[in-house]
Each structure stands twice: as C-alpha cells, then as structure tokens.
Amino acid sequence: GEDVEQSLFLSVREGDSSVINCTYTDSSSTYLYWYKQEPGAGLQLLTYIFSNMDMKQDQRLTVLLNKKDKHLSLRIADTQTGDSAIYFCAESTGNQAGTALIFGKGTTLSVSS
C-alpha cells in the first residue's frame, strides 16, 4: 500500500539552511505536498509540486523531486526561529477522481538562536 516516510526530528541553528527529506511509494502520485503545523494549530499548506516537475522555488522554500527514487525534499533557506514546527510530506493517492492524501508522520524542526 501507499506509505510516506520522513525522519522525525531535525535541529538547526538560526540562519542555516534546513533540508527535510521524504520518501513515498505511489509512483502514480500526481501532486506532492509540504504542510506545516505550528503548535496547537491545524496544517497549513506550504507548497506543492506537480509530478512532472523536478524543482519548485518559492521565496525561501525549494522543493526537489526525484521521481525515479521517489524522493522529495524541502529546503528552507536562512532558517528562522519562526520556522520551528512540524513539517508533513504528503502524496496524492493517484490522479483519479476522489483521491485523498497520504501523510508522513511529520518532521519536527527545531531552530535554535
């Protein structure tokens, strides 16, 4: 079945770059997503990438997709303390009507000053 794997924790210093990695299993996924969850809050969509793209950049965020290896990464440049949160990788379960998302367990990013 579908599965999304992420490392559970990442700790960086303020100003450094953060790279959060994710592997997925469903090669038919149309979209791949990164969500951010701050303490006590819901999930906020950060960015997504279509499966025919290799890279997407949005300000401090860079998403890289290696479809051959089913590997997705999120790079946050100049990481700030406000970036401390849980980051979820998610894949769509296919491109048929009515598909849902499969989420990883989330990577907790801790940024120290």
Next chain:
Amino acid sequence: DAGVIQSPRHEVTEMGQEVTLRCKPISGHNSLFWYRQTMMRGLELLIYFNNNVPIDDSGMPEDRFSAKMPNASFSTLKIQPSEPRDSAVYFCASSQRLAGVIKTQYFGPGTRLLVL
C-alpha cells in the same frame, strides 16, 4: 474567505458519551475530509466526501464512528459511545476537485477531544 471552520475547538467528555464534531468547508469546495491525529499514529484519514457523497470510509476505526454530509456546507463526525482511546485531534479539510483531480487541501484548526 473564513477558511475551514470546525467546532467545538475543544471537547472533554466522559467515556460512553456521544460526541459530535462539526465542520464547515470553504465555500465552493466539493471535497471534504476528516482526519485524526495522535502522537502514536500520526495523521490518519478517516473518511472523505465528494459532492456530499462518502467515497472512502475505510479509515473509520469502528462502527462507533459515523460521518454525514447533509449538504455542501456542513459535515459532522459522530462518536457513540466514546472511549478514552478516541482522544485525539480531529481535523476537517476541504478542497476543490477540478477535472477529476483533487488539488490542495485546506485544513481547519482542529477539535481537540479528550475522553476521560
């Protein structure tokens, strides 16, 4: 737009009681999802609807759980009777299905449920 609205935000109840969680999706969205988040199991999809019709409820843990979507602007998730292991954060999300492909999902703030 106000985003996805969930109520209540917090619920504390005793084992055996009925719990009803409510969700109002974003106007114009035609897909609605219910998720449950726990430390042990992460984020799990419980059920989702397209155009008010339940599509996949395989994630619903037991018959104690039921969900309805009587119209495009309202959904409920009911637990009867509730048990301590149901304690979790329950999220509702909505999205717009275009040409058969669901794109981004927008999440509500969640309902924190504690069953004593």
